[in-house]
Amino acid sequence: MKFIDSTLNEVDASVKLSEKAFQGYKTIDAKKRAAFLRAIADEIEALGNELVTTAMRETNLPEGRIIGERGRTTSQCRMYANLIEEGSWVEARIDTALPDRLPLPKPDIRKMLVPLGPVVVFGAANFPLAYSTAGGDTISALAAGCTVIVKAHPAHPETSALVAGAIENARIKEDIPANVFIHLYGADFQVGKALVEHSLVKAVGFTGSFAGGKALFDLANKRPTPIPVFAEMSSINPVVLLPNTLASDAENWAQKLASSLTLNIGQFCTSPGLLIGIKDEHLDKFIAGLTKAIEDVLPGDMLHSGISSNYSRKAAQTLSQPSVTKLSKPEQELVSQQGTPILASVPASEFLKNPRLEEEVFGPFALMVECRDKDQMVSVIDYLQGQLTATLIGNADELIHNKDVINLISQKAGRLIVNGVPTGVEVCPSMNHGGPFPASSDSRFTSVGIDAIKRFVRPLAFQNFPQSLLPKELQDENPLGIWRLFNNEWRK
Amino acid sequence: MKFIDSTLNEVDASVKLSEKAFQGYKTIDAKKRAAFLRAIADEIEALGNELVTTAMRETNLPEGRIIGERGRTTSQCRMYANLIEEGSWVEARIDTALPDRLPLPKPDIRKMLVPLGPVVVFGAANFPLAYSTAGGDTISALAAGCTVIVKAHPAHPETSALVAGAIENARIKEDIPANVFIHLYGADFQVGKALVEHSLVKAVGFTGSFAGGKALFDLANKRPTPIPVFAEMSSINPVVLLPNTLASDAENWAQKLASSLTLNIGQFCTSPGLLIGIKDEHLDKFIAGLTKAIEDVLPGDMLHSGISSNYSRKAAQTLSQPSVTKLSKPEQELVSQQGTPILASVPASEFLKNPRLEEEVFGPFALMVECRDKDQMVSVIDYLQGQLTATLIGNADELIHNKDVINLISQKAGRLIVNGVPTGVEVCPSMNHGGPFPASSDSRFTSVGIDAIKRFVRPLAFQNFPQSLLPKELQDENPLGIWRLFNNEWRK
Numbered sequence: 001m002k003f004i005d006s007t008l009n010e011v012d013a014s015v016k017l018s019e020k021a022f023q024g025y026k027t028i029d030a031k032k033r034a035a036f037l038r039a040i041a042d043e044i045e046a047l048g049n050e051l052v053t054t055a056m057r058e059t060n061l062p063e064g065r066i067i068g069e070r071g072r073t074t075s076q077c078r079m080y081a082n083l084i085e086e087g088s089w090v091e092a093r094i095d096t097a098l099p100d101r102l103p104l105p106k107p108d109i110r111k112m113l114v115p116l117g118p119v120v121v122f123g124a125a126n127f128p129l130a131y132s133t134a135g136g137d138t139i140s141a142l143a144a145g146c147t148v149i150v151k152a153h154p155a156h157p158e159t160s161a162l163v164a165g166a167i168e169n170a171r172i173k174e175d176i177p178a179n180v181f182i183h184l185y186g187a188d189f190q191v192g193k194a195l196v197e198h199s200l201v202k203a204v205g206f207t208g209s210f211a212g213g214k215a216l217f218d219l220a221n222k223r224p225t226p227i228p229v230f231a232e233m234s235s236i237n238p239v240v241l242l243p244n245t246l247a248s249d250a251e252n253w254a255q256k257l258a259s260s261l262t263l264n265i266g267q268f269c270t271s272p273g274l275l276i277g278i279k280d281e282h283l284d285k286f287i288a289g290l291t292k293a294i295e296d297v298l299p300g301d302m303l304h305s306g307i308s309s310n311y312s313r314k315a316a317q318t319l320s321q322p323s324v325t326k327l328s329k330p331e332q333e334l335v336s337q338q339g340t341p342i343l344a345s346v347p348a349s350e351f352l353k354n355p356r357l358e359e360e361v362f363g364p365f366a367l368m369v370e371c372r373d374k375d376q377m378v379s380v381i382d383y384l385q386g387q388l389t390a391t392l393i394g395n396a397d398e399l400i401h402n403k404d405v406i407n408l409i410s411q412k413a414g415r416l417i418v419n420g421v422p423t424g425v426e427v428c429p430s431m432n433h434g435g436p437f438p439a440s441s442d443s444r445f446t447s448v449g450i451d452a453i454k455r456f457v458r459p460l461a462f463q464n465f466p467q468s469l470l471p472k473e474l475q476d477e478n479p480l481g482i483w484r485l486f487n488n489e490w491r492k
Numbered sequence: 493m494k495f496i497d498s499t500l501n502e503v504d505a506s507v508k509l510s511e512k513a514f515q516g517y518k519t520i521d522a523k524k525r526a527a528f529l530r531a532i533a534d535e536i537e538a539l540g541n542e543l544v545t546t547a548m549r550e551t552n553l554p555e556g557r558i559i560g561e562r563g564r565t566t567s568q569c570r571m572y573a574n575l576i577e578e579g580s581w582v583e584a585r586i587d588t589a590l591p592d593r594l595p596l597p598k599p600d601i602r603k604m605l606v607p608l609g610p611v612v613v614f615g616a617a618n619f620p621l622a623y624s625t626a627g628g629d630t631i632s633a634l635a636a637g638c639t640v641i642v643k644a645h646p647a648h649p650e651t652s653a654l655v656a657g658a659i660e661n662a663r664i665k666e667d668i669p670a671n672v673f674i675h676l677y678g679a680d681f682q683v684g685k686a687l688v689e690h691s692l693v694k695a696v697g698f699t700g701s702f703a704g705g706k707a708l709f710d711l712a713n714k715r716p717t718p719i720p721v722f723a724e725m726s727s728i729n730p731v732v733l734l735p736n737t738l739a740s741d742a743e744n745w746a747q748k749l750a751s752s753l754t755l756n757i758g759q760f761c762t763s764p765g766l767l768i769g770i771k772d773e774h775l776d777k778f779i780a781g782l783t784k785a786i787e788d789v790l791p792g793d794m795l796h797s798g799i800s801s802n803y804s805r806k807a808a809q810t811l812s813q814p815s816v817t818k819l820s821k822p823e824q825e826l827v828s829q830q831g832t833p834i835l836a837s838v839p840a841s842e843f844l845k846n847p848r849l850e851e852e853v854f855g856p857f858a859l860m861v862e863c864r865d866k867d868q869m870v871s872v873i874d875y876l877q878g879q880l881t882a883t884l885i886g887n888a889d890e891l892i893h894n895k896d897v898i899n900l901i902s903q904k905a906g907r908l909i910v911n912g913v914p915t916g917v918e919v920c921p922s923m924n925h926g927g928p929f930p931a932s933s934d935s936r937f938t939s940v941g942i943d944a945i946k947r948f949v950r951p952l953a954f955q956n957f958p959q960s961l962l963p964k965e966l967q968d969e970n971p972l973g974i975w976r977l978f979n980n981e982w983r984k
Contacts, residue, residue, distance in 0.1 A: 436717075
């Protein structure tokens, strides 16, 4: 199959259609929007095995993973459907008038969240379903009442086309206006650039590399009217290994971290790429166990040739830095089409003076930073940039005694994990997938879980409005039965 | 009194002290933070008449206004104190573990909002108390658990110093760590620039001109680690006059809008600077009434010479544009030290082709845009940039028949008013003070009301954390008794 990039005229026409569709879509009842999202889930399921085999072929990901990811994708659709059907997410606040207040009467004011407008979504290479065409960005934006233009990821255009077809079928079945969802191709950066720069586009969702996300962020901020870009970009997900737990449990953690690091050839944004420990015999034992476990994992085909060649290049770059030692199969050559798991180590003193060592090597690569003592470990943590996750491995007692470490690392990450692994991003209300820059471009928002809908809305206040002109969410009688802050009191 | 700009070394030292103070302040109980905010209110009140006379002298604002603004300032302190004492604002979400879930166990995850770090605040010239040193930005940031560095507004340094002293007294009385609040002077842009560019600063609050806000926004986005800037900048606050209501009530609305426009010499960011009506005999009557009412208002001294000279310059610029007619006292010369109320008019066809006519003239200036018919009125609304407010004047019947107009204008503003005036920003939960760019740099946040605290926080998730290491807000027993989304259900 051949996929042809949109021309710049087509981009312009698409955005205009999306904006026009927004005028109708934003006024549609939440119940109808919810039915649309559920229909998208149904239609994705109705694609059956063709979707699975297509995604497998385009991404080299195994069947179990694709089937699991499809489940995640459809459950996200249903989760946002439930959220908007329940309706309290709009943060309704109502303050009724006090006409007799002195010195001035108080007007009636009511506020709720309203959709921003057309949203452009760039899907991720590593999640062809759950973070792509009908992924969290698209579905949370549609749930919010925004229209969406997806630029298909060039690494899985057929998968994207199948999913786009499912969304279109759902749209027709549920009688949703045309062009609420528009699907474009654009292997060339010019297409993405034109989308982000278009004056009618109001927000951007992106999951991918730092270079890609930062480029879009800069374009969006240079517009005459800047718009928010939610880019989930770069994270090496530090794992802090406290010493006592390694004394008793080094082998166990070596196995667990090796599994986390090499799962799907390390192609997760939450892959544990940086391990931080204090040099002693137990850390040595842990390192030996991790090295062995990683060496036992066979290399595999990565998502696409761009990712595997980047992996080889970035891994080689890190391995060539001063004082970096390759621990796993030191003699092995890097095979350019495959992701070979690699563990390397570096003394903390060296890590602290070479910013290259903090760059993400997307794939099954981890760098062990060996610290002299706790003070140096604290320095390493303090030195880190923003991260999606930070993990602490330690027994109950030493965690309590390392509150300063926890406190410090909490400023660096969007999600903290104790005695677990960072991979595995639960889709649930408490999830935060995002973190201080450069992990994401805006640490104040998550891209996973119900709160991801908050990226695509803004508050709008209505002062002295007659009931008949208010949105249902703000009418006196609360016809939708949602939670509202009514004269400073929560009511339903 | 003489106020000396901070040197760049002093800026650096101040930010470092602020960051150090943040490490302590962020862990302080909300109750203690609330006591601090209440003490700030008490100490501001304790300044007594000296604060009032100083502010009057520095701003030319009348006594009643300053006393009212002081009340607003202290009530904001107490409002945020109540908010954080109650505690539910942190958006706690708890999802408990499902260890037996297949194919993978579900971990325990909990999430809440946490403070960003040191915040830099630039106060507004036109609100020397409520939007300045202890204004909404400072107090909401302190409430969130951030430390604050205020750059005193150069137009009211003595007022700022008095208020800073009150904050310092409150800090000492409530035993809050030193440097939680730092007060600097910087008439030169270099001081503000150095603050916004400092790597340890995590967010910026600003109220002022478009040029000033946009410059800070650009600086913040060009940092190696970009940070959010909440700049409340430029708005002409369109008022749409529907024809039938003018037929019966032209004189009444002329009086009300004249009062709103000339209140405190028009020095409000919500001043109604653009009037939009359909040309007919009733609009003519309204214009005649408004002209007369405006001519009856005496000119007055503006906040400072910079603002009055800008007013004269910008008013003259607008009046010199093609087809613009000065309606109020057409023969009168502009007096450079004073703000003379001015009404001008322009045909819609001309307004639609001259972007200069959409620039804010900060002061008592309004431009009446006369439309041929409703279609042209819709074109004018569609053409507008983002605004803080948009107002609709119309009777019940014509409002219902102009839902398309309301729908369109709702996309342009942060607050919609029906049959009222835009000036008068209530401090209450439903207030939204902010709007699409260029009204503010981030339409997703308000700078007034309880939700303003959301600007200075980000979500942080805790996975698999032992109870003893969790913040109180997320502990099983809910020791603070706050509302939480617990396994997808609201509980207290």
